[in-house]
Amino acid sequence: MAETRKVIDCRRFPADKPCSIAISGTEEDVVDLAVLHASSVHGHADSPALREQLRSMLEDETAAREAA
DSSP states (O other): OOOOOEEEEGGGSOOSSOOOOEEEESHHHHHHHHHHHHHHTTOOOOOHHHHHHHHHHOEEHHHHHHHO
16 A cells, blocks of 8 residues: 655745745655755745644645545
């Protein structure tokens, strides 16, 4: 059974610097890339709290596509 792909879309969250990045893949890959994006583009520090916050924002890719 294939793992459900997850997605996080930066456009859906308020930020000082608007952006159009969307990341999809396995949950761990998405969280890792979202942390990299949040720290390098938006200035957030990589921390367990940031990772947990990003993890809570993940959506199933199919559901996110249908909502768009």
